[in-house]
Amino acid sequence: MAAQEIPNLRTLLGNRRGGPSRGRERGRGFPGASHEGNGALKDNAVRNTDQDAASSRVSCVELGYLNDSYAKLFATQPVTRRLPLLNRGTYVRTSAIDLLVDQFLTTSPESPKQIISLGAGTDTRYFRLRDKYPNSQLIYHEIDFPTNTAAKLSSLQRHPQLYTKLTSNSPPNPLSVAPSATTYHSATYNLHACDLRTLTTSDAASAAPLPNVDPSIPTLLLSEMCLVYLQPSTVSAILLTFLQKYIPPPTPVALVLYEPILPQDAFGRTMISNLSTRNISLPTLNAYPTLSTQRQRMKSEGFMDGFKAADTDFIWRQWVSEDEKERVAGLEMLDELEELELLLKHYCIVWGWRDGGLEGDGLFTKAWQNVGEQEGGEPGDGLKAG
Amino acid sequence: MSIGGSDLDKAIAQLRACRPIPENQVRELCYKARELLIEEGNVVGVDAPVTICGDIHGQFHDLMELFRVGGDVPDTNYLFMGDFVDRGFYSLESFLLLLCLKVRYPDRITLIRGNHESRQITTVYGFYDECLRKYGSANVWRYCCEVFDYLALGALVTGAATSLSPTDGPLADTTNADSIPDPDADIEIETLNANGEIMYRYARNSDSQSSSAASQPNSTPASSSPIAPTPSRVGAAGTGATSSANGSSRNDTGAILCVHGGLSPLIDTIDKIRLLDRKQEVPHEGAMCDLLWSDPDEIDGWGLSPRGAGFLFGADIVKCFNHKNDLSLIARAHQLVMEGFKEMFDSTIVTVWSAPNYCYRCGNVAAILELGEDGSNAGFVRRSNGDAGGGGGGWVLGSNVGNGGGGGLNRRLSSVLGEQQRAREGPGRRYRVFEAAPQDSRGMPAKKPVADYFL
Numbered sequence A: 001m002a003a004q005e006i007p008n009l010r011t012l013l014g015n016r017r018g019g020p021s022r023g024r025e026r027g028r029g030f031p032g033a034s035h036e037g038n039g040a041l042k043d044n045a046v047r048n049t050d051q052d053a054a055s056s057r058v059s060c061v062e063l064g065y066l067n068d069s070y071a072k073l074f075a076t077q078p079v080t081r082r083l084p085l086l087n088r089g090t091y092v093r094t095s096a097i098d099l100l101v102d103q104f105l106t107t108s109p110e111s112p113k114q115i116i117s118l119g120a121g122t123d124t125r126y127f128r129l130r131d132k133y134p135n136s137q138l139i140y141h142e143i144d145f146p147t148n149t150a151a152k153l154s155s156l157q158r159h160p161q162l163y164t165k166l167t168s169n170s171p172p173n174p175l176s177v178a179p180s181a182t183t184y185h186s187a188t189y190n191l192h193a194c195d196l197r198t199l200t201t202s203d204a205a206s207a208a209p210l211p212n213v214d215p216s217i218p219t220l221l222l223s224e225m226c227l228v229y230l231q232p233s234t235v236s237a238i239l240l241t242f243l244q245k246y247i248p249p250p251t252p253v254a255l256v257l258y259e260p261i262l263p264q265d266a267f268g269r270t271m272i273s274n275l276s277t278r279n280i281s282l283p284t285l286n287a288y289p290t291l292s293t294q295r296q297r298m299k300s301e302g303f304m305d306g307f308k309a310a311d312t313d314f315i316w317r318q319w320v321s322e323d324e325k326e327r328v329a330g331l332e333m334l335d336e337l338e339e340l341e342l343l344l345k346h347y348c349i350v351w352g353w354r355d356g357g358l359e360g361d362g363l364f365t366k367a368w369q370n371v372g373e374q375e376g377g378e379p380g381d382g383l384k385a386g
Numbered sequence B: 001m002s003i004g005g006s007d008l009d010k011a012i013a014q015l016r017a018c019r020p021i022p023e024n025q026v027r028e029l030c031y032k033a034r035e036l037l038i039e040e041g042n043v044v045g046v047d048a049p050v051t052i053c054g055d056i057h058g059q060f061h062d063l064m065e066l067f068r069v070g071g072d073v074p075d076t077n078y079l080f081m082g083d084f085v086d087r088g089f090y091s092l093e094s095f096l097l098l099l100c101l102k103v104r105y106p107d108r109i110t111l112i113r114g115n116h117e118s119r120q121i122t123t124v125y126g127f128y129d130e131c132l133r134k135y136g137s138a139n140v141w142r143y144c145c146e147v148f149d150y151l152a153l154g155a156l157v158t159g160a161a162t163s164l165s166p167t168d169g170p171l172a173d174t175t176n177a178d179s180i181p182d183p184d185a186d187i188e189i190e191t192l193n194a195n196g197e198i199m200y201r202y203a204r205n206s207d208s209q210s211s212s213a214a215s216q217p218n219s220t221p222a223s224s225s226p227i228a229p230t231p232s233r234v235g236a237a238g239t240g241a242t243s244s245a246n247g248s249s250r251n252d253t254g255a256i257l258c259v260h261g262g263l264s265p266l267i268d269t270i271d272k273i274r275l276l277d278r279k280q281e282v283p284h285e286g287a288m289c290d291l292l293w294s295d296p297d298e299i300d301g302w303g304l305s306p307r308g309a310g311f312l313f314g315a316d317i318v319k320c321f322n323h324k325n326d327l328s329l330i331a332r333a334h335q336l337v338m339e340g341f342k343e344m345f346d347s348t349i350v351t352v353w354s355a356p357n358y359c360y361r362c363g364n365v366a367a368i369l370e371l372g373e374d375g376s377n378a379g380f381v382r383r384s385n386g387d388a389g390g391g392g393g394g395w396v397l398g399s400n401v402g403n404g405g406g407g408g409l410n411r412r413l414s415s416v417l418g419e420q421q422r423a424r425e426g427p428g429r430r431y432r433v434f435e436a437a438p439q440d441s442r443g444m445p446a447k448k449p450v451a452d453y454f455l
């Protein structure tokens, strides 16, 4: 390496603002809480995870990892700069999902598509997609608890950059909804206030209505750190409802998951115990602890035409181009390489699909044929590298 | 006012309780420390017995646990390989305590510089913010940074014994007694848990001996790189000088170089380290930067470091450097190791990591490395540290780090035994492995730091 190729630390450090955020106090349980109180406490902790995700996004945007002018419009808490390794992880998470979504939207671009984001929180993806694919016929749905959808709606009302993008025709100006509103519906964007756990009925006819969900167009379900907070049996029941009732066969449907794996090693055990002090538990983590169990899960939930998985360490190495890697690596000095690898190996992207009978020629098969998955992922595999 | 004598002891007592000392005392302390450090060469000479420690990173309570496990200063002679600050919540208390101990017992504790002992890095990784929060101004941070500039870049340990005199510690419940070699055997490596119970013991050159077995089970042993076959020169380590006849017939071990990161392509002899002008902020490149930033890796020769500073270096580089400088081992820190320590390249280099559950998130254990004194082995008294607790009982290498840990162990033995004898026999190495201190065990505020995750 020539000396001048060694990055200059001074230029890499950028301008610092505040320290890493730490010592969050909210969401703690007290031992004597009743079972019900405990449940409410936990729901509350889970709802609050969204602001974590939002601040992580803003931190990434401010440092140039992500290009997303909408992120800061949703962050209600003052955003402190995250550690470089967390920024890197958020970058990988967001760009990995972006890649899968892009491939979906650009395959048969003329035909209508639908995305349903489960536990969408303050996600900005809808707005970014509107900018990127202004001519696509996309119907976007976001589902979250009423508290979170209400907060989102009020951000939508406040910012013209947001409310002008909510419909495809001339924008309402300003957006008028009742002050207590928790839902919003248009031909392109829908915000559903709904506890996902109510979508578990086995009787398809009685499942809650989700207005504007089109049962006949190719649909991508997205769970970015959402379903992992629910019980495995509840998640299966929710997915069944979607696959049978909202998006019945033969409509092509896919699921993209972002969630942690490897709960049993030292890092995983520490994660579980640290999160439990914040009243957060991750029930599906133990049920699907590895990449291979995640793939198996996809298949058995009904995404039988394809079921693939990769951890985010693999995704950083394999999905991100060399140029982009160099750009991102140059944004911040990152001295926490071993920790970064450990962290990235404990989160994964899983994607599975049902193409609706068009074997080998289905929409999702085509869309994702070139997306590389990670071999293996049997228990213990993750420990081999190093 | 001047900090000395009883003032110093008061400051030590206060810091041991994890309470910061007033700003004017910090200034005084830093001034004293600089006067001391300026007298040290870039490579400090240290006599065995010595206990070598890796990164601390402001994990104050774990530093206390380290002292509990390894013995207190000045009873134990310590060498800390840098990265005292950043990441943890108590960088200030940790660094100032070490500095006080240095001023109080200059011959019983050696501090060398890590890549985090730098103005630029501490502004990103927490120490600067911590000083600001605790004192309301950046003065203390500035005083500390001035001390950083005077820290030595490395240390050279001489007089270490080639074999350990075995501890009389009991076996850890998980240890198989049959796997423990005879006490009269020439013990090369011993691994003890925090309670002083034996987890592993390996005799030199025996069938069960494998220095690599003490390292991370999953790493592949060093490649086919040739080791210099010539018999070792006789001469004081690191110099071209002639023999430093040191008494014992047993002592044919070379010296041990301790440095935070690793080697530099610009440095082929220890004398070249001695010639550097170290009294400055860590530069972005060059020999001084490399010593603090580089990492060993399974490559041939030199490679680009993904950290953006320093280099990667392979087994051939280490073996060549060790041979040329009459070293038996390089001890370094800098990289998180889940098992606390990791020997590489036929035990020519070891990484020692002393921050358990790093960043309150990683779940790793920590280790310190004890080197005994040539001949007498006086360094190894079994410590009675009063109350047990603090975990460690029942901890087994491998089982603690998830599945697949133990299996690799035996696989590695054969591949290493086939390797050529290296020029110098390594020193006897006793690793003490420990876990994170319980957060509220000693009257400390039970403020459990919450690590960030992706939610």
Ligand SMILES: C[S@@+](CC[C@H](N)C(=O)[O-])C[C@H]1O[C@@H](n2cnc3c(N)ncnc32)[C@H](O)[C@@H]1O
Binding pocket: A046, A047, A048, A049, A050, A053, A054, A118, A119, A120, A121, A122, A123, A143, A144, A145, A148, A194, A195, A196, A197, A223, A224, A225, A226, A229, A230, B455
């Ligand atoms: C960690 S946030 C992730 C937000 C967003 N998907 C992202 O990645 O930025 C988890 C979200 O899932 C939502 N969520 C969790 N359980 C839910 C449930 N049972 N019903 C609806 N939303 C839920 C939470 O309210 C929260 O907004």
